[in-house]
Amino acid sequence: MSQTLHIAKNLASRYPWVAKPFLVSAPMRVMSGPALAVAVSGAGGLGFIGPGLKTQDTLADLQEASSLISKSNLLSTAFSTISDSADRPLPIGIGFQLWNDDVEVAAKAVKEFKPCAAWLFAPRDGQKDLDSWSLEIRTASPQTQIWIQIGTLAEARELIRSSELPDVIVVQGAEAGGHGRARDSLGLMSLLPEVADAIEGTQIPLFAAGGIADGRGVAAALSLGASGAVMGTRFLAASEARISRGYQREVVRADDAAVSTVRTLLYNHLRGTFGWPEEYSPRTIINKSYLEQQEGVSFEELKKRHDESQKAGDHGWGPEGRLATYAGTSIGLIHEVKDAATIVRDVREGTAKRIAALGD
Amino acid sequence: MSQTLHIAKNLASRYPWVAKPFLVSAPMRVMSGPALAVAVSGAGGLGFIGPGLKTQDTLADLQEASSLISKSNLLSTAFSTISDSADRPLPIGIGFQLWNDDVEVAAKAVKEFKPCAAWLFAPRDGQKDLDSWSLEIRTASPQTQIWIQIGTLAEARELIRSSELPDVIVVQGAEAGGHGRARDSLGLMSLLPEVADAIEGTQIPLFAAGGIADGRGVAAALSLGASGAVMGTRFLAASEARISRGYQREVVRADDAAVSTVRTLLYNHLRGTFGWPEEYSPRTIINKSYLEQQEGVSFEELKKRHDESQKAGDHGWGPEGRLATYAGTSIGLIHEVKDAATIVRDVREGTAKRIAALGD
Numbered sequence: 001m002s003q004t005l006h007i008a009k010n011l012a013s014r015y016p017w018v019a020k021p022f023l024v025s026a027p028m029r030v031m032s033g034p035a036l037a038v039a040v041s042g043a044g045g046l047g048f049i050g051p052g053l054k055t056q057d058t059l060a061d062l063q064e065a066s067s068l069i070s071k072s073n074l075l076s077t078a079f080s081t082i083s084d085s086a087d088r089p090l091p092i093g094i095g096f097q098l099w100n101d102d103v104e105v106a107a108k109a110v111k112e113f114k115p116c117a118a119w120l121f122a123p124r125d126g127q128k129d130l131d132s133w134s135l136e137i138r139t140a141s142p143q144t145q146i147w148i149q150i151g152t153l154a155e156a157r158e159l160i161r162s163s164e165l166p167d168v169i170v171v172q173g174a175e176a177g178g179h180g181r182a183r184d185s186l187g188l189m190s191l192l193p194e195v196a197d198a199i200e201g202t203q204i205p206l207f208a209a210g211g212i213a214d215g216r217g218v219a220a221a222l223s224l225g226a227s228g229a230v231m232g233t234r235f236l237a238a239s240e241a242r243i244s245r246g247y248q249r250e251v252v253r254a255d256d257a258a259v260s261t262v263r264t265l266l267y268n269h270l271r272g273t274f275g276w277p278e279e280y281s282p283r284t285i286i287n288k289s290y291l292e293q294q295e296g297v298s299f300e301e302l303k304k305r306h307d308e309s310q311k312a313g314d315h316g317w318g319p320e321g322r323l324a325t326y327a328g329t330s331i332g333l334i335h336e337v338k339d340a341a342t343i344v345r346d347v348r349e350g351t352a353k354r355i356a357a358l359g360d
Numbered sequence: 361m362s363q364t365l366h367i368a369k370n371l372a373s374r375y376p377w378v379a380k381p382f383l384v385s386a387p388m389r390v391m392s393g394p395a396l397a398v399a400v401s402g403a404g405g406l407g408f409i410g411p412g413l414k415t416q417d418t419l420a421d422l423q424e425a426s427s428l429i430s431k432s433n434l435l436s437t438a439f440s441t442i443s444d445s446a447d448r449p450l451p452i453g454i455g456f457q458l459w460n461d462d463v464e465v466a467a468k469a470v471k472e473f474k475p476c477a478a479w480l481f482a483p484r485d486g487q488k489d490l491d492s493w494s495l496e497i498r499t500a501s502p503q504t505q506i507w508i509q510i511g512t513l514a515e516a517r518e519l520i521r522s523s524e525l526p527d528v529i530v531v532q533g534a535e536a537g538g539h540g541r542a543r544d545s546l547g548l549m550s551l552l553p554e555v556a557d558a559i560e561g562t563q564i565p566l567f568a569a570g571g572i573a574d575g576r577g578v579a580a581a582l583s584l585g586a587s588g589a590v591m592g593t594r595f596l597a598a599s600e601a602r603i604s605r606g607y608q609r610e611v612v613r614a615d616d617a618a619v620s621t622v623r624t625l626l627y628n629h630l631r632g633t634f635g636w637p638e639e640y641s642p643r644t645i646i647n648k649s650y651l652e653q654q655e656g657v658s659f660e661e662l663k664k665r666h667d668e669s670q671k672a673g674d675h676g677w678g679p680e681g682r683l684a685t686y687a688g689t690s691i692g693l694i695h696e697v698k699d700a701a702t703i704v705r706d707v708r709e710g711t712a713k714r715i716a717a718l719g720d
Contacts, residue, residue: 004717153616153692174534175547186618187535187547189571189580190689194615196576197693211549216556216584220549223579223714255554256513258546329550332513333557354583357364358715 007205007227014145014167015116017078017091019044021218021351022228023344024207025235027051027095027119028178033242034065036235037092039340042074044348047340048093048119055105058094062113065092089143093117096133099124099277103136111140119147119170122179124277127158134164149209151181156195160202168205170230171195175211175257177233177328182263182281187211188224196225213330215350219358222351231347233328238340246314248337250325253318254285255332261285266293267324270306285325287318367565367587374505374527375476377438377451379404381578381711382588383704384567385595387411387455387479388538393602394425396595397452399700402434404708407700408453408479415465418454422473425452449503453477456493459484459637463496471500479507479530482539484637487518494524509569511541516555520562528565530590531555535571535617537593537688542623542641547571548584556585573690575710579718582711591707593688598700606674608697610685613678614645615692621645626653627684630666645685647678 011022023045025036032050040047049061069090078091094115096106099122110118118137123129134146145167150156159169172180173188192208199206208221209230218229236243236251254260263281268274270289284290289302302322309315309322316323338346371382383405385396392410400407409421429450438451454475456466459482470478478497483489494506505527510516519529532540533548552568559566568581569590578589596603596611614620623641628634630649644650649662662682669675669682676683698706 152618154619173547173549175549181618184618186689187533187571188549189533189535189547189577190573190617190693193574193576194617194692211547213550214553216553217549219583219718220580222718223583224576257550257554258512258541258544259514329546332550332554355715355718358579358582359719 003200003203006203010203011205011227015046016081017041017044017074018046019348021222021348022046022207023218023347024048024228024230025340026209026230026232027093028232028236029097031236031241031243032095033240034061034068036238036240036242036340038065038068038072038074039238039240040235040344041078041091042072043341043344045344046091046093046117048095048117049115050095051097051101055096055102055109058096058106059109059112062090062094062109062115066090066113087143089114089116089141091116093119093147095119095121097122098129098133099275103133106133107136107140110137110144114141114143116143117145117147117168119149121149122277122280127162130159131162131164134166147207150195152184152186153191153194153198156198160199160204165202166204168207169195169199170207170209171226173208173210175329176209177261177283178326179276179280179282180210180263182279188221192221192224192226211329213333215347215352215354217330217333218347218351219354233330234334234343234347235340236327237334237337238343239337240340244314244317246317246321247323247325249314250285250317250321251327251331252334252336254327257329257331261327261329261331262290264290266290266302267326269299270303271324282326283328285327285331287321287323287325289322363560363563366563370563371565371587375406375451376441377401377404377434378406379708381582381708382406382567383578383707384408384588384590385700386569386590386592387453388592388596389457391596391601391603392455393600394421394428396598396600396602396700398425398428398432398434399598399600400595400704401438401451402432403701403704405704406451406453406477408455408477409475410455411457411461415456415462415469418456418466419469419472422450422454422469422475426450426473447503449474449476449501451476453479453507455479455481457482458489458493459635463493466493467496467500470497470504474501474503476503477505477507477528479509481509482637482640487522490519491522491524494526507567510555512544512546513551513554513558516558520559520564525562526564528567529555529559530567530569531586533568533570535689536569537621537643538686539636539640539642540570540623542639548581552581552584552586571689573693575707575712575714577690577693578707578711579714593690594694594703594707595700596687597694597697598703599697600700604674604677606677606681607683607685609674610645610677610681611687611691612694612696614687617689617691621687621689621691622650624650626650626662627686629659630663630682631684642686643688645687645691647681647683647685649682
């Protein structure tokens, strides 16, 4: 337990405003914007801004987050222990998709705004890219901690042999929505403890991601050896998410993810997104595009119908829709849109209740 | 919480010798024999005997378990609250594969030996078969509680609409070894809480199965809403398991289940097992038979090589082997063979430690 206590103490000193349990909103591309990240951090969690359509967008997002934070006084209270306000990092994180983001622009953004954490994901060239990004980000902003997301035991083993050790490892289970491991994913129930055993002794905290949407999942993640829990899909149904209403409505409506979601590259391709490293494939809620592909409709025809559907606005999502609806297996646990602070507080209270019940 | 307490109280009265947390050894076909089941129950868990090659074998297994139990005095201590010893059920359970087992022989066995629980799994005709089996077993032995294993939300919803409500629902996640849902399985992290919500108000306890091998997994299962945890693969590495040494050695050796296991019907077919309902497919550790199938070797040739491999005894398993090695995703958490009582005690202590740490 001394390792657990050491890790908890270290996290508390690096993220002093974060309450227990340590709750994180995932850096979902575009959808996790400044308003969501700041609201989550403001409620005692850690909010991440997701990658933008291009890395340059990250500068604008960090600028906006910075100004939201100044207005809210979150900056001074979050890092009040740092006497010189110029040295205080931003109490939000920023995410990068390594294969698609520009490291120089990223370093410039991080240097200018000093987010407290940078979340690195999906390198084109594995550990080599993770190492060079970690080095660039740390050089640009020593206050910025490096969070690295992995989805396999093999990645964990390689990561802890690196000279650029991350500050936090996020373990993404097969349950996760959006992009995750295409063929070698595994449920958190086994993956998390196996990774925990593999990195034992490194003192690096593990965060669990995938399939978690309430206090039950958070308590389970902590049981399995995580120091905190990351939620993505739950925050797609936050009022601050940068998401179309039709998409959000579908996240609330759908359930039974075993049959209503699938990992497929189809929607990437329909949206014109190509080039993801082949290790990854996104989980999405199934709609007409996928069903008709299964029936044998040609890509050209699906693309035509998809693009037509885009003009339908919010009606482009849902069982009769055709647009990408990336989401995780927790969709059946999400029944309403709430503001992010309420989500953080509800999950925090739910976790405490669950842990208290376990102790009885 | 009152529902949780009610369920816990009810379980304690039906299984009075079982300590907390409620740990169960799964009814693995043939491999969960009388010695394993009695050892688990003797250590304060609930041991299940698995289905036999044919239902008739169940009679012999129950006979043997009954005699082991008499010798150990477990019978009288387990159900000491029941004054007439003739009314005392056996403090072990028995499992049936509905599509393959004979309900009349099963009912006869249950009537003669009164196991405290019958675990029903894999009906050919869904809820209809579950209902008729439940009725037959209850008629044959009113002391025998009905445990039903499901793997999907849809099954849970159908189950609680039945007039033959089960006494316990076992929720099997995608992580499980051996036969589970072929195409619509889901990780326990999301599946268990979603099923818990779907059956809320029924007062039926949920048990979690799949990917659990130590106190971390058990604490996680309880967090997600389970009243107890079932372990299969962990007990394949029990000294009492009815398993070849080569198979057992492979369970201990293998890790990283995301890449070292797969769901495939190949090994069923190599063993001459046909006829499983199409909803199911077994998870197995990958060896040469599967790899060569992927390379395009014909079934006839694979079958020839497989049958040859059978003559190699314990060398038929392992990375160079060709024999079926059904196992779950927890293989990376299992590092040694222990006797069943030690497994039960270690997992119990591990769970208590983990829960205590959560409370800090």
